[in-house]
Amino acid sequence: MEPLTRIERQARPESMLLNMGPSHPAMHGTLRIMLELDGEKILNAECEIGYLHRGFEKTCENKTWFNLLIYTDRLNYVSPLINNLGYVMTVEKMMGLAVPERAQLIRVLMSELSRVSDHLTCLAAMAMESGAFTVFLYMMKAREYLWDVIEFTTGARMTTSYIRIGGVRADLHPEWRGSLATAIKETRKVLKDVSGLLDQNSIFLGRTRGVGVISREDALSYGWTGPCLRSTGIPYDVRKAHPYLVYDRLLFEVPVGEAGDNYDRYSVRMREMEQSLRLLEQVAALIPDAAPLPAGPVIEPAEAIRRSRRTRTAERIRLSPNLEGSEKDRLAGLTAAAPLASVPAKEDTYTTMEGLISHFLFFMRGKGIRPPKGDAYFSVEGGNGEVGFYIVSDGSDRPYRLHLRAPCFHIVSALEQLIRGRLLADVIPTFGSMNMIGGELDR
Amino acid sequence: MSGFDLLTTRLESALGWGRKFSLFHYPFITACCGMEYMSTACAHFDIDRFGAGLTRFSPRQADLLLVVGTITHKLAPVLKTVYDQMLEPKWVIAFGACSVSGGIYQNYAVVQGIDRIIPVDVYIPGCPPRPEMVLDGLLKLQDKIQHQKQDWRWARKT
Amino acid sequence: MLELAIAFLVFGLLSAVMILINFFLGPRRPNPAREKPFECGSPPLRASIGPVHVPFFLVALLFLLLDVEIVFFYPLALAFRGRGLGGFSALGAFVGVLAIGFVYAWKKGIFRWA
Amino acid sequence: MGPENLIDAIRSSLGEAVLDVADSFGDAVLVIRADAVRPALAALREAPFDYALLLDLTCVDFAAAEGRFELVYHLYSLSRNVRLRIKASVPAGDPAAATLVGLWKNAEWLEREVYDMFGVRFEGHPDLRRLLTYEGFEGHPLRKSYPWRLEQPRIPLKDDV
Numbered sequence: 101m102e103p104l105t106r107i108e109r110q111a112r113p114e115s116m117l118l119n120m121g122p123s124h125p126a127m128h129g130t131l132r133i134m135l136e137l138d139g140e141k142i143l144n145a146e147c148e149i150g151y152l153h154r155g156f157e158k159t160c161e162n163k164t165w166f167n168l169l170i171y172t173d174r175l176n177y178v179s180p181l182i183n184n185l186g187y188v189m190t191v192e193k194m195m196g197l198a199v200p201e202r203a204q205l206i207r208v209l210m211s212e213l214s215r216v217s218d219h220l221t222c223l224a225a226m227a228m229e230s231g232a233f234t235v236f237l238y239m240m241k242a243r244e245y246l247w248d249v250i251e252f253t254t255g256a257r258m259t260t261s262y263i264r265i266g267g268v269r270a271d272l273h274p275e276w277r278g279s280l281a282t283a284i285k286e287t288r289k290v291l292k293d294v295s296g297l298l299d300q301n302s303i304f305l306g307r308t309r310g311v312g313v314i315s316r317e318d319a320l321s322y323g324w325t326g327p328c329l330r331s332t333g334i335p336y337d338v339r340k341a342h343p344y345l346v347y348d349r350l351l352f353e354v355p356v357g358e359a360g361d362n363y364d365r366y367s368v369r370m371r372e373m374e375q376s377l378r379l380l381e382q383v384a385a386l387i388p389d390a391a392p393l394p395a396g397p398v399i400e401p402a403e404a405i406r407r408s409r410r411t412r413t414a415e416r417i418r419l420s421p422n423l424e425g426s427e428k429d430r431l432a433g434l435t436a437a438a439p440l441a442s443v444p445a446k447e448d449t450y451t452t453m454e455g456l457i458s459h460f461l462f463f464m465r466g467k468g469i470r471p472p473k474g475d476a477y478f479s480v481e482g483g484n485g486e487v488g489f490y491i492v493s494d495g496s497d498r499p500y501r502l503h504l505r506a507p508c509f510h511i512v513s514a515l516e517q518l519i520r521g522r523l524l525a526d527v528i529p530t531f532g533s534m535n536m537i538g539g540e541l542d543r
Numbered sequence: 544m545s546g547f548d549l550l551t552t553r554l555e556s557a558l559g560w561g562r563k564f565s566l567f568h569y570p571f572i573t574a575c576c577g578m579e580y581m582s583t584a585c586a587h588f589d590i591d592r593f594g595a596g597l598t599r600f601s602p603r604q605a606d607l608l609l610v611v612g613t614i615t616h617k618l619a620p621v622l623k624t625v626y627d628q629m630l631e632p633k634w635v636i637a638f639g640a641c642s643v644s645g646g647i648y649q650n651y652a653v654v655q656g657i658d659r660i661i662p663v664d665v666y667i668p669g670c671p672p673r674p675e676m677v678l679d680g681l682l683k684l685q686d687k688i689q690h691q692k693q694d695w696r697w698a699r700k701t
Numbered sequence: 702m703l704e705l706a707i708a709f710l711v712f713g714l715l716s717a718v719m720i721l722i723n724f725f726l727g728p729r730r731p732n733p734a735r736e737k738p739f740e741c742g743s744p745p746l747r748a749s750i751g752p753v754h755v756p757f758f759l760v761a762l763l764f765l766l767l768d769v770e771i772v773f774f775y776p777l778a779l780a781f782r783g784r785g786l787g788g789f790s791a792l793g794a795f796v797g798v799l800a801i802g803f804v805y806a807w808k809k810g811i812f813r814w815a
Numbered sequence: 816m817g818p819e820n821l822i823d824a825i826r827s828s829l830g831e832a833v834l835d836v837a838d839s840f841g842d843a844v845l846v847i848r849a850d851a852v853r854p855a856l857a858a859l860r861e862a863p864f865d866y867a868l869l870l871d872l873t874c875v876d877f878a879a880a881e882g883r884f885e886l887v888y889h890l891y892s893l894s895r896n897v898r899l900r901i902k903a904s905v906p907a908g909d910p911a912a913a914t915l916v917g918l919w920k921n922a923e924w925l926e927r928e929v930y931d932m933f934g935v936r937f938e939g940h941p942d943l944r945r946l947l948t949y950e951g952f953e954g955h956p957l958r959k960s961y962p963w964r965l966e967q968p969r970i971p972l973k974d975d976v
Contacts, residue, residue: 105746106942106944107746108746114751114752115751116747116750116751117746117747118740118746119740119741119743119745119746120741121621121740121741121742121743122573122618122621122741122742122743123571123621123622123625123741123742124600124741125570125600127741128572128577129571129572129573129574129577129612130573130574130618132741132743134746138754139754139756139757139814140814141814149946149947150617150945150946150947150948150949151573151615151617151618151621152573152574152612152613152615152618153615153617153652153947153948154574154613154615154648154650154652154653155648155650155651155652155653155956155963157932157957158650158651158956158957158961158963159648159650159963161959161963162963170647171647173575174574174575174647177574177575177578178578193840193841194840221578221581224581236585237585237586240581240582240585240586240587241585241586241587243582244582244587247582257579257582257673258575258578258579258671259575259670259671318920320867320868320893321919321920321921322919322920322921323868323869323870323919323920323921325868325870334893336893341896342896474839474840475839475875475887476839476840476842477842477871477889477898477900479870486870488870488871488889490871490873490887490889492875500875501875501876503871503873503887505870505871505889509921509924510921510924513920513921513923513924514920514921517920523814538573538574539574539575542947543947558726601739602739603739616949616966616967616968616969617948617949617969619968619969619970619972620742620969620970621741621742621743622742623734623970624734624737624742624743624744625739625742627732627733627734627735628734628735628737628739630727630735631727631728631729631730632728649964650963650964651956651961651962651963651964651965651966651967652948652956652966654966654968654972655966658973659972659973659974660970660972660973694728695725695726695727695728696724696725696726696727696728696729697725698728
């Protein structure tokens with residue numbers, strides 16, 4: 101028999117103890133709430149997390165700086181590009197890399213796409229768990245369009261590892277403007293439909309207005325950040341407080357709620373999606389079209405290698421399709437110029453000795469990216485709040501310690517207080533509006 | 544083939560046909576593959592076209608356990624309990640690299656593949672698998688159900 | 702009379718098959734975990750379900766009453782075809798009495814749980 | 816107050832609790848004695864500096880190199896819009912520190928996680944139990960001494976797969 105949890109020790113004999121356990125549709129599969137019930141009223145609650153603790157921080161201590169990028173996608177897997185961004189900018193802060201302008205604009209474009217798909221997924225799950233299945237289907241449809249834009253450029257729908265140390269992996273897809281325009285149009289249409297469905301819906305209001313209320317002092321005391329903190333009225337947004345990338349050049353407001361209940365968390369996320377769409381349009385206007393590749397004969401890699409044995413080849417080399425967008429001419433505008441900061445261009449690796457050496461040096465054990473000794477903390481505005489990376493480096497090719505400041509860890513720690521004394525049915529919308537993501541919560 | 548054998552093979556194929564097109568799945572979702580499961584189950588890729596659309600959130604009413612995402616050691620007993628509480632006949636799909644083999648997480652916290660805990664029928668690779676791969680996995684399971692020896696109350700235990 | 706018999710035969714047979722087919726086709730593999738209640742996969746915190754609260758009983762009884770009332774609507778609807786006002790008033794009386802009970806329960810606050 | 820004299824103001828108000836002031840990649844870092852952590856952070860939370868948010872509490876294991884654990888607190892003041900990192904070292908032999916549960920509410924889970932991962936005991940913590948791993952888990956995974964792939968399964972696993 102497992103030793104008694106806190107709630108079993110404190111529970112009164114006549115009250116009913118119920119598990120809203122890990123394998124529950126509304127608990128996103130990774131949180132167990134043990135409830136002490138008096139009929140429908142919740143007397144006491146205890147949250148047990150850690151069901152998705154995958155040893156992220158221990159794994160990072162055994163992976164090189166370049167290899168552990170794939171783990172950052174799977175932290176907040178609803179907005180993976182924002183985690184990439186957070187990790188990558190922390191390492192760039194340590195190495196002092198200057199990311200070119202075009203890469204910064206593409207990064208803002210990608211993280212705003214991720215933010216909208218994060219809010220879409222959160223509100224879709226919250227609405228479906230409170231009974232509005234149509235909203236779930238609409239929002240998943242809108243998210244497909246957004247994921248199409250991401251997939252055209254990065255090749256993957258969700259776990260992209262596209263934002264690399266020093267810049268981005270490849271240039272945008274040639275027709276990215278068309279797919280972005282459709283995505284924005286479709287998302288706006290869905291947002292209008294959903295606000296029509298839910299904003300004045302008496303059932304939804306009955307379940308969210310005045311439910312799961314948290315005061316500003318409590319929100320700050322729990323370390324809340326992001327949309328949940330803004331729903332209590334405190335306009336703290338890392339993009340405004342500490343502007344990074346090109347956010348200081350873009351116009352957007354920070355939507356704020358008043359009462360800090362479920363409805364405000366819902367409406368702050370809805371308005372924040374409109375702001376993100378606005379940001380997407382501004383960034384799309386700022387990004388110049390990619391210069392077309394120089395015309396002229398294109399030779400096969402094998403032919404280029406054969407020729408380059410004696411003389412340097414000047415012709416362009418035809419790269420394989422999955423390297424599209426990271427040709428040498430484009431790579432200059434996409435990654436920092438520092439040596440050994442990013443994967444060298446394939447054309448050099450094929451044909452020149454220096455390129456080959458730098459390629460091997462980058463991937464060899466003990467070489468490659470090695471930030472200077474010391475520790476750094478940098479945070480970006482994620483879907484749930486301030487996603488901060490605290491990295492201690494000892495100068496080797498592996499981080500000595502990598503810690504993620506997970507926003508939803510602090511938000512979920514307040515869940516017990518929010519549902520105490522409420523009815524059993526209020527747990528679902530309250531928990532849904534917190535947007536708990538297992539990968540980020542348990543790391 | 545004697546008359547009785549003809550009867551049982553006809554019954555077996557009828558049973559297999561009936562079972563494969565009415566799969567009620569229990570989505571045991573934990574991690575990132577859950578997002579791909581949402582895309583698969585929703586309008587765009589629509590798992591309902593193959594008869595497996597109805598999601599049952601109780602193992603008592605489900606005959607397909609869809610294990611989606613990473614199974615950690617802390618969650619292993621939960622998965623085992625849910626699997627045991629499912630009624631016969633039941634099938635299991637391991638959805639995504641983490642449930643197939645532990646995926647990119649090989650450390651102290653993650654079970655290296657759920658077939659160490661429960662028998663698995665179809666493995667869907669990918670991290671996360673694209674929705675088309677999931678539907679393909681489902682079709683493979685349906686073939687398996689159609690052609691396996693059906694289990695029923697008085698089936699001769701060979 | 703004949704169609705009635707045929708109807709009862711067909712529907713009776715159909716429901717019997719649907720109920721009993723599971724008895725034939727469902728394989729039996731008992732295992733101890735299946736007897737325990739399903740608590741989202743985690744071990745149940747309290748094995749026995751304690752005494753249930755009074756409001757549950759009130760709502761259950763009220764539901765029973767009103768549900769049976771709805772079941773009576775079907776024969777009523779058939780029997781009262783073509784009876785005009787007389788039929789309608791009888792139906793009105795039947796529903797009215799139950800409605801008074803329902804409103805009384807509502808005002809008494811059966812549905813207010815907090 | 817600008818950032819420079821803010822640090823001096825903090826240093827003067829905390830007095831001898833502050834061992835060292837450093838700057839790492841542009842962030843202000845304050846090294847404080849382990850036993851003075853609670854009063855120091857309580858002071859920083861109050862009026863003049865009002866670091867209202869306990870952004871993060873984590874721990875770094877220098878046991879092998881310097882025989883100590885280093886607790887790292889990140890504070891954030893909304894009104895000043897400035898971040899502060901506070902470090903406190905505890906001996907590796909019997910790592911223990913004062914709890915912050917009375918000051919911030921998220922400290923309870925943060926400290927439970929550090930206890931679970933590193934084994935640092937927090938005196939005065941109401942319910943110091945494991946948070947991310949499970950009851951039967953021996954050892955503290957994030958310590959450098961804990962092997963990376965040492966699994967401790969809760970139920971018997973079939974290993975003939």
